[in-house]
Amino acid sequence: MDKDDLPPEAIRALEEAEARRKAAKPLDLPPELGGRDGLEPIRYGDWEKKGIAIDF
DSSP: OGGGGHHHHHHHHHHHHHHHHOOOOOOOOOOOOOOOSOOOOOHTTTTTTTTEEOOO
């Protein structure tokens, strides 16, 4: 879908979201100890570590 095919409200919403992303400051989070390597399991649904299914 091309941006020209969207209604004006949707185009404005996309522009506002892009402006918020550019203005947002990166989070200063402490490093995770003993966490997983690679992609975030909550987002990608990978609930295993070393072949053992985990849940919390």
